[in-house]
Amino acid sequence: MEILVLFVVLFLLLALGVPVGFSLLGASLALFALIDIPMVVAIQRMASGISVFTLMAIPFFIFAGDLMYRSGIADRLVRVADAAFGKVQGGLGPVNVGASMMFGAVSGSAIASASAIGSTMVPLMKEKGYPADYAVNVTVTAAIVGLLIPPSHNMIIYSAASGMGVSIGDLFLAGIMPGLLTGLMLMTTAWLVARRRNLPRGIFPGWRAFMRAALYAVPGLMTAVIIMGGILSGIFTPTESSAIAVIYTALVGTFVYRSLGWRGFGEAAAKSVRTASMVLFIIAAATAFGFALALLEVPAQLAALIGFMTDNPILTLLIINLMLLALGTFMDMAPLIVICTPIFLPVAIGAGVDPVHFGIILMLNLGIGLVTPPVGSVLFVGSAVGKVAIPALVRTIWPFYCTLLAALVLITYVPWLSLALLGAF
Amino acid sequence: MTMTGQTSNWLIRVSAAGLIAMTAIIGWQVFGRFVLGSSPSWTEQASLVLMIWYVFLAAAAGVHEGFHIRIELLETMSSPRNARRVRIAIQMFVAAFGLVLLVFGSQLVWLVRDHVIPSLGISRGLAYLPLPISGLLMAVFALAQAKADRPPAAAEDR
Amino acid sequence: GMRLSNVFTAADTHPTDYPTVQAVDYLGQLLAERTGGRLGAKVYAGGQLGNERDTLEITTFGGLDLNRVNAAPLNSIEPLTIPICLPFVFGSVDHMRRTLDGDVGEEILASLTRHGLIGLCYYDSGARSFYNSRGPIQSPEDMKGLKLRVPGSDLYIGMVRALGADPVPMPLDEVYQSLAQGVIDGAENNWPSLESGRHYEAAPFYSLTEHLFTPEVLVMSKISWDKLSPEDKQVMRRSAKDSVPYMRNLWDAREASSREVILAAGVEVNTVDPAPFTELMTGMWDEFLTTPQQHDLVERILAQRES
Numbered sequence: 001m002e003i004l005v006l007f008v009v010l011f012l013l014l015a016l017g018v019p020v021g022f023s024l025l026g027a028s029l030a031l032f033a034l035i036d037i038p039m040v041v042a043i044q045r046m047a048s049g050i051s052v053f054t055l056m057a058i059p060f061f062i063f064a065g066d067l068m069y070r071s072g073i074a075d076r077l078v079r080v081a082d083a084a085f086g087k088v089q090g091g092l093g094p095v096n097v098g099a100s101m102m103f104g105a106v107s108g109s110a111i112a113s114a115s116a117i118g119s120t121m122v123p124l125m126k127e128k129g130y131p132a133d134y135a136v137n138v139t140v141t142a143a144i145v146g147l148l149i150p151p152s153h154n155m156i157i158y159s160a161a162s163g164m165g166v167s168i169g170d171l172f173l174a175g176i177m178p179g180l181l182t183g184l185m186l187m188t189t190a191w192l193v194a195r196r197r198n199l200p201r202g203i204f205p206g207w208r209a210f211m212r213a214a215l216y217a218v219p220g221l222m223t224a225v226i227i228m229g230g231i232l233s234g235i236f237t238p239t240e241s242s243a244i245a246v247i248y249t250a251l252v253g254t255f256v257y258r259s260l261g262w263r264g265f266g267e268a269a270a271k272s273v274r275t276a277s278m279v280l281f282i283i284a285a286a287t288a289f290g291f292a293l294a295l296l297e298v299p300a301q302l303a304a305l306i307g308f309m310t311d312n313p314i315l316t317l318l319i320i321n322l323m324l325l326a327l328g329t330f331m332d333m334a335p336l337i338v339i340c341t342p343i344f345l346p347v348a349i350g351a352g353v354d355p356v357h358f359g360i361i362l363m364l365n366l367g368i369g370l371v372t373p374p375v376g377s378v379l380f381v382g383s384a385v386g387k388v389a390i391p392a393l394v395r396t397i398w399p400f401y402c403t404l405l406a407a408l409v410l411i412t413y414v415p416w417l418s419l420a421l422l423g424a425f
Numbered sequence: 426m427t428m429t430g431q432t433s434n435w436l437i438r439v440s441a442a443g444l445i446a447m448t449a450i451i452g453w454q455v456f457g458r459f460v461l462g463s464s465p466s467w468t469e470q471a472s473l474v475l476m477i478w479y480v481f482l483a484a485a486a487g488v489h490e491g492f493h494i495r496i497e498l499l500e501t502m503s504s505p506r507n508a509r510r511v512r513i514a515i516q517m518f519v520a521a522f523g524l525v526l527l528v529f530g531s532q533l534v535w536l537v538r539d540h541v542i543p544s545l546g547i548s549r550g551l552a553y554l555p556l557p558i559s560g561l562l563m564a565v566f567a568l569a570q571a572k573a574d575r576p577p578a579a580a581e582d583r
Numbered sequence: 584g585m586r587l588s589n590v591f592t593a594a595d596t597h598p599t600d601y602p603t604v605q606a607v608d609y610l611g612q613l614l615a616e617r618t619g620g621r622l623g624a625k626v627y628a629g630g631q632l633g634n635e636r637d638t639l640e641i642t643t644f645g646g647l648d649l650n651r652v653n654a655a656p657l658n659s660i661e662p663l664t665i666p667i668c669l670p671f672v673f674g675s676v677d678h679m680r681r682t683l684d685g686d687v688g689e690e691i692l693a694s695l696t697r698h699g700l701i702g703l704c705y706y707d708s709g710a711r712s713f714y715n716s717r718g719p720i721q722s723p724e725d726m727k728g729l730k731l732r733v734p735g736s737d738l739y740i741g742m743v744r745a746l747g748a749d750p751v752p753m754p755l756d757e758v759y760q761s762l763a764q765g766v767i768d769g770a771e772n773n774w775p776s777l778e779s780g781r782h783y784e785a786a787p788f789y790s791l792t793e794h795l796f797t798p799e800v801l802v803m804s805k806i807s808w809d810k811l812s813p814e815d816k817q818v819m820r821r822s823a824k825d826s827v828p829y830m831r832n833l834w835d836a837r838e839a840s841s842r843e844v845i846l847a848a849g850v851e852v853n854t855v856d857p858a859p860f861t862e863l864m865t866g867m868w869d870e871f872l873t874t875p876q877q878h879d880l881v882e883r884i885l886a887q888r889e890s
């Protein structure tokens with residue numbers, strides 16, 4: 001009954017056209033009124049939902065991306081990529097996947113990856129004649145790969161939530177092959193979609209021009225070196241790296257390329273704060289909504305349902321995956337890991353699944369939830385940086401959803417992909 | 426420019442300054458730890474409080490500018506007259522939720538007024554103060570938009 | 584709705600199998616037994632309803648009935664909780680348990696009432712010690728220049744600084760990766776947390792400084808409390824107290840098993856002479872003790888040390 005109220009109110013508000021954040025807030029308020037929880041709790045959940053250190057990566061990378069765009073850093077980077085891969089039709093699609101994989105791998109955050117790559121690649125792909133929806137769809141789905149390739153702080157959350165000592169080191173190793181596989185599959189899809197939609201093809205400008213483009217791009221390329229090197233050598237955390245990226249791009253834009261004045265800097269900040277507040281306001285409201293879902297024990301009720309339906313291992317895994325996918329459409333990843341792990345892990349172990357393997361399944365499955373409406377923070381970031389409405393994105397994202405689902409099926413039913421490397425070390 | 430437009434612009438400017446300040450604070454945190462070998466203790470909490478402030482102030486401006494993501498299907502399917510009704514209904518909901526933020530946000534600030542934010546030594550209420558302020562602004566902006574009948578959001582032409 | 588029934592909602596940040604969660608579960612069973620099923624408790628474990636500071640606020644608002652938190656986050660709400668959170672104020676687990684079971688413990692629980700919380704009982708959190716990736720800590724000199732993660736609390740920051748190391752305030756979920764990449768050199772915690780967070784994989788030196796015995800506290804929302812009949816309040820208080828020995832047994836077993844896991848993983852564990860540490864610590868106490876009442880509590884705690 002309570003669950004029904006929560007979802008009916010949400011759908012009615014969304015369907016009327018009330019902004020997503022306000023719809024989530026409205027549904028939570030309706031439920032709180034029904035089960036006698038003070039309204040002030042919903043407001044507190046909103047504020048503390050964004051009082052989270054790792055979320056700072058969203059405004060920072062959006063800001064850094066906009067600075068890169070205004071100062072011409074991003075333009076020079078893409079010219080290199082274009083020179084190298086432009087000859088392939090739609091070549092920037094797979095390039096974007098590769099960039100997202102590298103960035104997501106190091107930062108471990110799909111949101112950071114979508115903010116960083118989205119703010120730089122999407123405007124430039126649009127300039128090169130790629131449709132915005134394609135550019136955003138490639139970016140947001142590729143960002144998910146970073147959840148699988150280590151390091152990944154979501155795996156650390158899983159290890160703690162499992163309460164049974166799943167080694168973080170094992171999880172990191174187990175994520176490598178599934179991550180690379182998913183990335184390669186997405187690259188292939190990006191290329192096939194580009195051919196089908198007849199996206200632009202560049203001309204190889206010759207080695208001289210390529211070298212010159214590469215030379216001009218060096219300060220921009222250093223952004224990646226500084227971020228990745230700084231994280232890997234322990235100078236700063238992945239979250240802090242997002243602030244360093246802002247400072248570095250502002251300095252390069254001002255002193256090296258001399259294309260960024262105070263005015264441009266202020267305009268970039270104003271533009272970024274709009275995008276970031278739009279995304280974070282939804283995340284704030286989603287936290288109040290998530291509190292309601294947790295109180296109603298929605299995941300536990302679903303797990304009870306599985307035991308009722310089947311004891312066949314293959315079917316059990318299928319049903320777990322479907323339920324997680326359904327939950328992922330409405331809730332964000334970290335709270336879902338915390339709530340679902342203690343409930344679904346025992347069911348999975350009962351079906352003969354290794355806890356490390358289950359962790360990898362969980363990462364990809366809940367990662368897909370980050371790019372599905374109505375609650376998908378990575379999709380929101382993409383929509384905001386690419387300036388494409390969600391329905392327009394969803395109309396053409398299907399090939400990428402299908403690819404992610406195919407990868408999920410492979411990773412679910414071929415445990416070797418996750419577990420092979422564990423024996424090797 | 427209208428009064429609401431000026432207020433909205435001013436909010437964006439203050440929020441942008443907040444984002445720049447947050448960048449400086451985290452930059453200082455890294456510099457302190459790695460270069461000076463002494464981590465500033467206040468940076469984590471200060472940047473978190475700052476983020477709540479600028480997110481909610483800019484989110485209020487978003488009601489005036491119409492940058493909040495929403496599903497526009499019903500409006501585009503309706504006749505011009507009904508579309509106008511839909512837009513007014515949406516703004517009424519936004520105004521109502523803004524008032525909820527104002528009323529219960531104020532209550533929140535009051536209830537935690539003597540809780541202290543560690544390492545800053547200020548009242549926890551100051552971290553929550555932007556919510557009622559933002560709620561009030563959201564309600565005012567939404568009512569003004571309904572009166573002027575400007576579309577609540579248009580993602581494509583942002 | 585669920586809030587209309589008499590099953591109390593309880594929040595805990597620890598995982599389902601952790602002794603504090605089990606103890607509140609047990610408390611719920613006791614309530615059910617003693618009221619013929621009229622009352623009970625349902626624990627939402629794993630921090631799914633928010634971190635400790637958040638759920639504490641929600642509890643004072645009446646949005647949650649019960650909340651198990653560490654005593655440290657109560658410091659920013661009620662200054663009288665500071666004395667039991669001071670480093671080296673307790674000399675052993677026995678000393679801590681004896682003090683909290685007596686009038687000092689009761690006085691501190693009672694001080695929470697003016698903040699909308701009913702303090703029901705204390706649970707154990709064992710002793711916290713430092714672990715790091717560089718080498719064993721024998722004396723405060725070995726801590727010079729170490730970057731040590733602390734929770735964002737003035738007391739922890741002051742403590743690590745007084746020991747000559749660099750305190751780095753950082754949320755818990757960033758610690759593992761930061762240890763592995765060398766952003767920080769170490770942190771401090773008890774045996775079960777070192778095990779469940781698996782931080783020892785990246786920081787294999789655990790030095791038993793046992794600097795903090797900060798207990799866990801079970802609080803109830805005053806709003807929910809005021810709705811109970813006098814008899815039910817009695818049952819609630821008694822059942823909470825009765826869950827304490829149950830919790831302590833679970834705790835001792837859990838600590839032993841965590842110790843086994845950590846030792847088996849090859850972590851180098853060393854004991855430490857507390858004297859030089861204690862000297863540096865007691866110097867910083869006065870920074871946090873601002874009222875005569877706090878000083879009085881500290882003196883009564885110290886008076887209960889075994890001679």
Ligand code: NA
Pocket residue numbers: 104105106107108109146147148149150151152
């Ligand atoms: Na990663």
Ligand code: NA
Pocket residue numbers: 328329330331368369370371372373374375376377
């Ligand atoms: Na989703």
